[in-house]
Amino acid sequence: MIDFRLGPNDEKLLQATREEALVARKYARYYDENEHEFPPDELPEATDLQPALARMNIGRTAEDSSIPVLGMLISMGQTWGDYSVRLRRQKGGLGNAALQASGTPEQKQRWGGETLAMAITEPGCGSDPSKVQCSAVLDEKTNEWVINGEKIFVTTGCRATGVVVWATVDKRAGRAGIKSFLIPKGTPGFVVAHKEKKLGIRADDTAAYVFQDCRIPRDHLLGGDEKVAKQGSGGFRGVMKTFNMTRPAVAAIGLGIAEAALDFTRGELEKAGVLVEYGGGLAGTSAPAAKFLQLEALFEASKLTVMRAAWLAGEGKPNNMESSVSKAHAGSAVRAITQGCIEILGPMGISRDHLLEKWLRDCRITDIYEGTGQIQRLIMARELLGYGRDELK
Amino acid sequence: MIDFRLGPNDEKLLQATREEALVARKYARYYDENEHEFPPDELPEATDLQPALARMNIGRTAEDSSIPVLGMLISMGQTWGDYSVRLRRQKGGLGNAALQASGTPEQKQRWGGETLAMAITEPGCGSDPSKVQCSAVLDEKTNEWVINGEKIFVTTGCRATGVVVWATVDKRAGRAGIKSFLIPKGTPGFVVAHKEKKLGIRADDTAAYVFQDCRIPRDHLLGGDEKVAKQGSGGFRGVMKTFNMTRPAVAAIGLGIAEAALDFTRGELEKAGVLVEYGGGLAGTSAPAAKFLQLEALFEASKLTVMRAAWLAGEGKPNNMESSVSKAHAGSAVRAITQGCIEILGPMGISRDHLLEKWLRDCRITDIYEGTGQIQRLIMARELLGYGRDELK
Amino acid sequence: MISFGLTEEQEVVREAMRDFAAQQLRPIARECDEASKISDAFLDQAWELGLTSTQLPESVGGGGEARSPITNALVLEELAHGDATLAIAAVVPSLFANSIVDQGSEAQKQELLPLFCGPKYHAASLAVIEPSPLFDAGQLRTQAESKGDRFVLSGVKSFVPMGGRASHFLVIASRDGAPDAFVVPRDAEGLTITAGEKNLGLRALETSTLELARVEVPASARLGGAAGCNVRRLLDGSRAALASVMVGLSRAVLEYCVPYAKEREAFDEAIARKQAIAFCLAEMHMEVEASRWLAWKAASELERGLDATRSAHLARSYAAEKSLWIADNGIQVLGGHGFIREHPVEMWFRNARTLGVLEGTVAL
């Protein structure tokens, strides 16, 4: 039955998430201005607050939302506080998702506890993973894989205890030759080059990696399948699986920031005595209010596309199209919303005395990582038109 | 010296144009609702008013604008009244421009007095002239060209006394094989199929043509050059020349309609007591006023791109890029402006008691004919990137 | 629990409406638009679907099914996918009838609802819009003054759908600055109905202008009688409904453009293979989806009796903006063919721009 109400436990969790977020927000500006520092794994306030996430699976009722949907709402609630700062840092990164999606039971067992980053992008290839240059060569004598190459934009790359790396075992095979390898930190030949300096999410941990004759045991190949499968299947597919939840998640993360910007702007409008009313027409509305209502509608629409993609996942239904819809929609929406809020508030909006300007910078990554807006449009268009990679480039 | 003021004679001409336009506007609704009729060549009021255009070259001073610039302003002034209705219908159509651009002195002499339509588009090919299927075969025995094919969207196609037709003398040669032929009305095998039924510019004369073994004398080939030149040169180029003024002209024609919509909307805002003030910020502005100011800026910007392209033509400087800039900019601008004016005025905007809804329909053609907005972007991008046709498709 | 799941019954209804729209609406849409007329035959045929009567109480001869704004949202999208004009014409009576069911007094229910339980299409309509520029439902000019135990209505209403044949009007007027609603029979003294307004779009939908020259109605004519009514909730339902209509229209454009773009060739390949066209179609799809979820959210709040003013407002304004964008770009995808009336896209464009400025034509 179509319904958009939250269940009792949903409410509780999101309330708790909001409380944590308010704490995290106190530290947001500091770690933005001091990007060489990392936020602590636990904030001083952590002891007093029980983390919401830990309770995600507890006490749920039939009226509560499915885990994927709830996960999106919690992600939004967290980044509403800050993109990077958390009351308690969660273990696990994108690499853990890849491990769960394509690892063997043994591998899941063995590395499930680690914090695994995911290294895909290279200086030479942005949105085109099939162009991966990072190579993995099997040394039959020592039964080791030898990894060589560079990776950039590795999220949680500095803090991670290990990384899942995309490397090709056969460049001629294109995307079919790409496999995922798990490389623990400290492996000889694995160098964390530097933390990237960015427009936003400065407190975030984004690293560049270099691999020089980096040797790992043969069984570090994720999924264990060493065969080079046919085009578009096998290793690549396996990893692509992880994207079906990460696209909506990335959208939710951006929307949490956009919601913070809207809430701040609404508050300032109220202080300034500007009425934002629903149900009225253009004539009786002030320019700032009209602009705000437009941004609010954009936000709601975007949020619902995320809910839709997550709900399908919860139902075990395919959501490749919907994942790209949510990612593409949120990618543009968060840009328009944060830019528009600054336009509404004027000069105060660009002052670093407030977080609004930071939210503009932080959410800008949404339309770039995990596949740019252009890539999402390619995916949507191909599904819509029934075109393959070669028919629509 | 950079200057945007009109000269004394410019002012006089535009004032006269405005007066004619106000007369034409009285008939606008009638001919929109009765599309089977054609507006008369002369309105009853014609006798009392001296046509502005005829005086275009008279009494000009050094302070007056160049003919191309003035021409654009007069076009805007005319469509401000109505797209199709004129106090006195001018002789000549797009075909006359082609004749002037690529005809031999004899041909200009011979057909200059005719009203010539231009037939390019075919049912099968929209923006891709190189795909012209209409064929011209030379009959050496009779020294005649035999034309076969169909043409659509032929402006002034019904009233024209003759037409300049694009036909290919060698399909394998692509655009190089395309030549222009002049075919007088009444030539056996030349059938005017019907007047198109359209969204807007309903009073306008847009025809579909069919040519069946239509025979014309050998010297009806425009420019007289029968050789099939190399790619992208020769006949095609010759005709493309005509586009360098028609693109800004088409932009100006659309902007005249958009200006009418803005003026009407401004008037209604005043009646409703909505203040439109310059120099204020968002805070002190009403939503309708803010929206209106945005549309007004869009209009001014677009108009200036037309002035720019025309001014370059007047200086004898290349303006291919600028022509596409003006066409593409105006193409989107007039859509946004007329749609926005209706949004501002609400339900009254969609009533056929007013002309606003007609202007929305009429100006929609701007972004379509003489090369769609997409084609203009292709042209701009190629110039910008230094790419040829094969590098950017 | 957040859910996008349809009940089996809803799936069935949606399928049925999709078929009906494809077989009965789409084929005659252009002809009706060009003739600015809808035949009684069509209206009666649509009436047999029971869109209005099945959700009326059995006590007055209705189907006795509980009214479901969610199901109605699904129905409206499908019908509008066939043709928005015909869809609206078919459900105009529902807005009036639902308002009576939802907020009418017992007397009003007994008197008025039976009218909609007959075998033939019966028109009654809502009068919200006024001809003034910048019309704003929040700033009504039509006034209702108390005069003893009666009300006197004065003002002008426009764009009253099916006004030419409506037996009753629900007139929204300002009473001491607050909006109120009154049932006015078409033969009321002082009421002048001018049918056949001419509009940009929805040309086949007859709309009328009502002049109310001190029209007197008894106190019992007030919607809800002494208890009064909630005009805002009434308009919320109308806005949410319009959103679903616009979603259906948008989807029609998208589904017309996709095959066209795959067939149509330029520069040696299907135009759908150009990123400019392909990405435009992808964004159309994206916005159809986004608009639909907003419309569903508003409908689900109405279904549960929650305050839907915010979500209905956002759903209507978003769908209005996007449906216009989609139809306008649909024309662009077709190029010259988008501008001629041999294809439906120009009609959908006119309908989209028209729907975007309306209120009170349909309900959930």
Next chain:
Amino acid sequence: MISFGLTEEQEVVREAMRDFAAQQLRPIARECDEASKISDAFLDQAWELGLTSTQLPESVGGGGEARSPITNALVLEELAHGDATLAIAAVVPSLFANSIVDQGSEAQKQELLPLFCGPKYHAASLAVIEPSPLFDAGQLRTQAESKGDRFVLSGVKSFVPMGGRASHFLVIASRDGAPDAFVVPRDAEGLTITAGEKNLGLRALETSTLELARVEVPASARLGGAAGCNVRRLLDGSRAALASVMVGLSRAVLEYCVPYAKEREAFDEAIARKQAIAFCLAEMHMEVEASRWLAWKAASELERGLDATRSAHLARSYAAEKSLWIADNGIQVLGGHGFIREHPVEMWFRNARTLGVLEGTVAL
């Protein structure tokens, strides 16, 4: 006569400024942004261009050249093409000086203009913006009351460029509801200057907050003295100037993206060969042009002493919208590289969003 032609002299100036911007501004822009600082060396070097002094009367030691808003528009676009922040820093004094030349009393000219004719950069600044949300130059909170033959100024001003080193401020305040301007020396009693505001963009440009706690100035401190001044014309000049700055910034983004897109490969070809990227670049070019012509129109009206309020308003608002759009999409063209500070585009994006909400930082 409508003309886009530059005089030979203007061509020469534009060339010179283009070279200076490329050689002196662009190379240090990032370093200044990261350090939030501009060296005196740069300011003095830029000062030698005579941007401020050459257009001051010879009587006060200036170059005696007639002030030309058109030429200044060309200069600002070129300097901002190098870097908007450094460009603004270099010309902040001009806004103050030009205001005195244009509207100052004879006494004010004699007293203040010589300050700008020295060999070293001399700062004086305009104080328009206020820290309140939704700041609107049309609704000033800073008040000026008459007190005998003196004026008393009260209020808070923010984003006063170069306030930390300015010798004088031209404070815009509301006097009986109408805006007026007053010359306030930095050591005025009751004036508190807090330098070093932190902002999103233009980080290297020092901006200050001024608190005016009943600051008393003599009647002669009013711009224009007894004759008074036209604040609107003053703001018109500032808006037109900002438009040209934003055009320069936009052009910088475009010219950075074009070669990048031609080199950068994805899916086996340069991304510039994808319509999505190519058309985006084409639209950037289109809007750079459109914005420039609007800026020129405002400048040419100012040059001829016409009322430029409308054209300056339209030029500023259009350039603000488009420069933000261009910089934002510049980031998108670069993808991940657009988000990291190894490329200048993210800085241009921050500067564009910042410039878009400013007033009174530069002038023509």
